[in-house]
Amino acid sequence: MKAKIPSGRPSLNRNRVAGEHLRIALKMLGKKWRRDVEDTRHVLNWESWIACGLPRSPTTIDTDIREGIPENRIADYAHCLGIMPELFISPQTDMVKVLADSLSTDDGRTPSMVLGYKEAFPKRYVEHNRQSYMQELFALMNGVYRMHYVLQGVELIHRCTVWVYDVEAYRLLLRGRFSMFGAENEFNGNMFRWHNNLHVHYLCQNEMELGYTMTVDPLRHNLVKRRSPFWLKGQGLTDRGLADNIPIIFTYRMEMLPLPDGMTHEGLWRQECKAVLEQPFFPPGSPEHGALWAQVLSPDDLLS
Template structure:
């Protein structure tokens, strides 16, 4: 919806069934002017075949480097100052040299025994953040997503948005550059916690815990080839069920508390 508050103010229907009926069977004359106003046109423009709706509904263009979708606004100068401090380009480049690559993520949703799988690729640095793409299967449907990773204090924050535009998720994990034991792991892996929509009727947010491990490509294999291979395997085996091989081992890996400091004898 381009502008939900304006939609409501114009008295337009909130029921998807009514909106769908208007689209299929035609808009009642009593709602024509309201639809036109909300869509930024006139009744004549709404009915004209010459109106370029693809362009009109696209809305404002957002450049690749626009931070408006990532950084909260209205938090004052301190936020901007800290953001530049924590995410200076040289630091993000160092972080990418460690974290860049393809990952196998296994995660446990709160209250669900199945271990779900996701594949993600930390593929690029863009100024003060890293760009990531990924995918997972939920309810038999594949969900592709784009994500950004940035640092705040001693942690990394992930924002991801699914391709369908319906699921906006959030994850946190430790910043490996702030913890020497984590930085030295081979293979490299991280534990973390996330929150998102589950897509059920009750619309309640859910939490999940995850373990993501960096994969090492075989000799001669590019990261893109590794990404494609791992994504294909994830599609074939989107989750690990109780009782199947490796279930208990992987579940234990996800749930075992992280060790961030050397153990003292």
């Protein structure tokens, strides 16, 4: 009697430990893997996932997590997560600790504002601002912006220019310039993500005005990410720079400018700095005031 020849695909040797470790890692990184592929948090929108040649089918991913990862994909999953394959498949591995250590390698650039929070702040900070995420954010936001802002209780529309010019570990770097009370003010800032928002700490070169702004993270809102031209709205708080020291609250809208042919970002930045100096604000009654006022202060329909 002839032996029965098996039909269909050969069964895969799967590692259940690695599957569970993958589930823990994706949860820790805030990633999704099921049907909602349009979500910016989905692994199919993760640059490292695609670069490592990992599965594009949510069904396959879910099977790898529930039933175990096939041996021929273990190294690729481990590489994507930045850990050794031996640790990825070992039942002795504390996946939370290993991944946290991998994300929080101390290179001297972790934020300093963590006193009093013990390990909670730096751990979450590096989770939110891992290298792959910041590179993706920089690819979207790199450029020169024209900003208009309105101070609380003031009818003037002030101008500012912002240049998001570089990415480092855990943050984007930006420069800005505005003119207030006839004095030109240049500032430097750090942009980072916390949960679903982007935060900016900035300090003027006079070292007197320390400011803070918050806006939505466009990578967490797909419709915002796809805006063309790209723009964001947000809120800010800064020192007044006057004797009474009352903080200033302001609302702003910033729009990325197209880069003219043959011009560098730095060249465009300097051009915008000159324009800010020449006309630092738009008073009520000026031709531009009405439209700009509506742009800055109207609700953001995509987020309401």
